[in-house]
Amino acid sequence: MSNPLKLGLAGLGTVGVSVVKRLALLENELAMSAGRSMRVTAVTARSRDKDRGVDLSNCTWFDDPVSLATNDDIDVYVELMGGDSGAAEDSVRAALKAGKHVVTANKALLAKHGNELAKLAEENGVQLNYEAAVAGGIPIIKTMREGMASNAISRVYGIMNGTCNYILTRMELEGLSFEECLQDAQRLGYAEADPTFDVEGNDTAHKLALLTSLAFGTQIEADSIFLEGITSLTTDDIKAADELGFRIKLLGVAQKTDTGIEQRVHPTMVPKSSAIAQISGVTNAVAVDGDAVGSITMSGPGAGGDATASAVVADLVDVARDFKIYPLGRPAAELQPYVRAKMRAHEGGYYIRLSVNDRPGAFASIAQRMAEHDISLESIVQRRSNGYFTNAQSEASEVVKPQAVVLITYETTEEAVRKALQQIEEDGHISAPPQMIRIERL
Amino acid sequence: MSNPLKLGLAGLGTVGVSVVKRLALLENELAMSAGRSMRVTAVTARSRDKDRGVDLSNCTWFDDPVSLATNDDIDVYVELMGGDSGAAEDSVRAALKAGKHVVTANKALLAKHGNELAKLAEENGVQLNYEAAVAGGIPIIKTMREGMASNAISRVYGIMNGTCNYILTRMELEGLSFEECLQDAQRLGYAEADPTFDVEGNDTAHKLALLTSLAFGTQIEADSIFLEGITSLTTDDIKAADELGFRIKLLGVAQKTDTGIEQRVHPTMVPKSSAIAQISGVTNAVAVDGDAVGSITMSGPGAGGDATASAVVADLVDVARDFKIYPLGRPAAELQPYVRAKMRAHEGGYYIRLSVNDRPGAFASIAQRMAEHDISLESIVQRRSNGYFTNAQSEASEVVKPQAVVLITYETTEEAVRKALQQIEEDGHISAPPQMIRIERL
Incomplete structure (x- = not known):
């Protein structure tokens, strides 16, 4: 058996401690399965005394992550601090340049600098593993980079x-508002004090950016992702979706189209019978459509110290096993430039909810506008207001009552709908x- | 870039052709992602002229698989002939001994000889990859052997x-009998002319035997698997399950218990809300419970030429990438002897359907027998016969009409129920x- 693999660990929060x-x-x-034992030899964190x-008495303490990352006494630098710049970025770059393998859970860092970091890893002949960065404990990076390597991918979502999924699940099951569910999520530790990053879709976007690159062999480009959060969803939408046979999920979707690649994060109507619709609470799920295998779906815990540590340690086992693989599945120099498909060209079905003033001719006018843009309607549900709308503002005196009208369109374009x-x-x-909520074909 | 990886392919059926x-x-x-190109240099199959x-004009033709498997001009022997002995066994052994990597989809061969073959691969410093042997296109071997390497596994199912899943899905959706659905499955090519191997659970058992070894680090022991097929299931059972909030699936389950490891294949009641209950038609799904990550579920196509080829080619990419891993996740010499947990000691809930003669005191007597064995009942559904039973045979003249009685027990033991x-x-x-149908806790 070879010498132990020496690990330098930066960040001793929930995940770091769980890894140890x-x-x-x-x-x-x-040690038995990897053919080599592993040992944490050095650590760094914000507070030494906690x-x-x-x-950790056998580990050398470092105050400075960069010094730890480049220390002679480590083989692998494990970055669990987070942040897309500063100490995380500096130390990961330094580690790669110093010929250390890097294992990280840092999606924000990779979404921003992944192309360069992959190149740096290749130039220095070391591994850059990041299974924990996407969907926590679900080995989706391995599945896409290795298990589905024999497929041309058409979509990943x-x-x-x-x-977000916790909030949407509770809104559906208990008929509570977004705000109520968010507060509960915060109380239970499922949401941050400032939840913006989660509920506006940025966190999903970081993860999607990595999967897009793996799926299509393109450079990571997180800034091009179309982003729409879940804050505008109402219980009316959840209820209407339910009645129409759908659930609403915040999906990240990357998809090849004729004009480029769509990367989008938005509330999405999915058929109740689909695998993805069954994913409730804090669980994550990722589905990949490949030309040979068809669709593979993986589900499991997307967060939490132990689940994330599971992925981090699996990455370490891969290093111990001396698995050599390009971080983004192919040489960084061979990654294609990302060509963005225009969101206005997106094709799909749409759910549209309108609060219609009950003037004579209103419905005819709405139907006429849809027809003018070649939008065919699959279903129309109309109901008289009975507290169904809370924000309806009557502006004109001739209005009797606003009515909720829900339209489901057949396949059309985003341009036409807008x-x-x-x-x-x-x-x-x-x-x-x-x-307006997009419907995904599943 | 290294020299091309030269492949010798035995078997040119649907899967073999799809691999080519x-x-x-x-x-x-x-070639780009593996860092090495791959080329089929030699083939063998039953008929040369088809x-x-x-x-295949650039490939050398062999009449004898063993000659192909040991030929100097191949690096990897791809065995897609099938069969747990004869040519498949001989050629795989010969290839390993000759220092060739082996990629195979042959579950029967591995279920029977996997321990020795793994040892042989290790002794000769070559890879033995078999992703396609379990659940077709789903990369479950990779997920268990690598992605979840950092977990102690408690159950895989x-x-x-x-x-079987196609037949059960149609029985449920259309209320058809087992025989009717089997005939349709045969007509559509989902079932063999002799379906015994599938519907009696043997095929599932072969796959389960491999997953058990990966989950618990034990020697493969397919002969110890408790086996119960789906042929005795009636539409009455499917309907009763539905009414009680369950679906019936043929599951393979391997589970650690206090007395050993259970390996069992049997019709299983699963809650309708569970991920596994959503798997319909010919789709496969495997769930693994790990101590760090919790439960990971993967679903996708379990058969078909292209889906199986997807797994075979991914295995080849791993060889081209020079990934070195023990075939069963740890050295064959370190595999623990399999200790069989007695099926009679199995603990769980049970569904019991009785065709009760309507004699006075019959119910009291039945309830008394359950109580004597400390079996508590969670629910009792009783209904008068209305064509519900087709096989009820009245033996005694005092019988008025047999009644269907369905009992759901709380957690008890198989011993007590039997x-x-x-x-x-x-x-x-x-x-x-x-x-009697076992209920699985999910």
């Missing part, structure tokens, strides 16, 4: 933010901005 | 036979053998 515990708990098993419930809705707004027949 | 096509279609992509729609049912039969209150 796991390495100790499965020490013999891991009691974390793990024995998933539920990759547990906070133009039609703009004109419907201008026509003055609706009393609140229209709600 | 895939290697051609993605030639450049695979037109298979692929160009899944739907691993598309034929004894109680034996006594109930002996008491003469039922007019047909009792039906």
Whole structure:
């Protein structure tokens, strides 16, 4: 058996501590299956003195992550600090340049600098593993980079933010508002004090950016992702979706089209019978459509110290096994430039909810506008207001009552839907901005 | 870039032809991501002259698989002939001994000889990859052997036979009998002319045997698997399950218990809300419970030429990438002897359907027998016969009409249930053998 693989660990939060515990708990098993033992030899964290419930007395303490990352006494630098710049970026770059393998859970860093970091790893002949960066404990990076290496991928999509899925699940099951569910999520530790990053879709976007590159062999480009959060969803939408046979999920979707690659994060109507619709609470799921295998779906815990540590330690086992693979599945120099498909060219079905003023001719006018843009309607559900709308503002005296009208379109384009809705707004027949949710074919 | 990896392919059925096509279609992509190109240099199959729609003119033809497997001009022997002995066994052994890597989809061979073959691969410093042997296109071997390497596994279970799941799905959706659905499956090519191997659970057992070894680090022991097929299931059972909030699936389950490891294949009641209950038609799914990550579920196509080829080619890419791993996840010499947990000690809930003769005191007697064996009942559904039973045979003249009684027990032991049912039969209150289906906690 070779010498032990020496690990330098930066960040001793929930995940870092769980990694240390796991390495100790499965020490013999891991050494046996990897053919090499692993040992944490050096650590760094914000506070040196905090009691974390793990024995670190045999580890050298570093105040500076960069010094740890480049220290002669480590083979692998494990970055669990987070952040897309500063210490995380500096130390990961320094480690790669110093010929250290890097294992990280840092999606933000990779979404921003992944192309360069992959190149740096290749130039220095070391591994850059990041299984924990996407969907926590689900080995989706390995599945795409290795298990589905024999497929041309046409689409990858998933539920990759547990906070959002928890909120949407509770809104559906209990009929509670977004705000109520968010507060509960915060109380239970499923959401941050400032939840913006989760509920506006940024976290999902970081993860999607990595999967897009793996799926299509393109450079990571997180800034091009179309982003729409879940804050505008109402219980009306959840209920209407339910009645129409759908659930609403915050999906990240990357898809090849004739004009480029769509990368989009938005609330999505998915058929109740689909695998992805069954994913409830903080669970994550990712589905990949390949030309040979068809569709593979993986689900499991997307966050939490132990689940994330599971992925980090699996990455370490791969290093111990001396698995050599390009970080983004192919040489960084061979990654294609990302060509963005215009969101306006997106094709799909749409759910549209309108709060219609009950003027004579309003419905005819709305139907006319849809027809003008070649939008065919699959279903129309109309109901008289009974507290169903809370934001409806009556502007004109001749209005009797606003009515909720829900339209489901057949396949059309985003361009057509946006133009039609703009004109419907201008026509003055609706009393609140229209709600529009994309339907995904599954 | 290194020299091309030279492949010798034995078996040119649906899967073999699909492998050849895939290697051609993605030639450049695979060479780029693997760092090495791949080329089929030699082939063998039953008939040399058949037109298979692929160009094999550059390949050397062999009449004898063993000669091909040991030929100097191949690096990897790809065995796609099938069979747990004869040519498949001889050629795989010969290839390993000759220092060739082996990629195979042959579950029967591995279930029977996997321990020795793994040892042989290790002794000769070559890879033995078999992703396609379990759940077709789903990369479950990679997920367990690598992605979840950092977990102690407590249970693995899944739907691993598309034929059975197709039949059960149609029985449920259309209320058809087992025989009717089987005939349709045969007509559509989802079932063999002799379906025994699928519907009696043997095929699932072969796959389960491999997953058990990976999960618990034990020697493969397929002969110890408890086996119960789906042929005795009636539409009455499917309907009763539905009413009680369950679906019936043929599961393979391997589970650690206090007395050893359970390996069992049997019709299983799973809650309708569970991920595994959503798997319909020929789709496969496998779930793995790990101590760090919790439960990971993977679903996708479990059979078919292209899906299986997807796994075979991914295995080849791993060889081209020079990934070195013990075939069973740890050195063959370190595999623990398999200790069989007695099926009679199995603990769980049970569904019991009885065809009760409507004699006075029959119910009291049945309830008494259950109580004597400490079996508590979670629910009792009783209904008067209305064509519900087709096999009920009235033996005694005082019988008015047999009644269907469905019992759901709380957690108990197999021993208790079997004894109680034996006594109930002996008491003469039922007019047909009792039906018993295990409930799985998910």
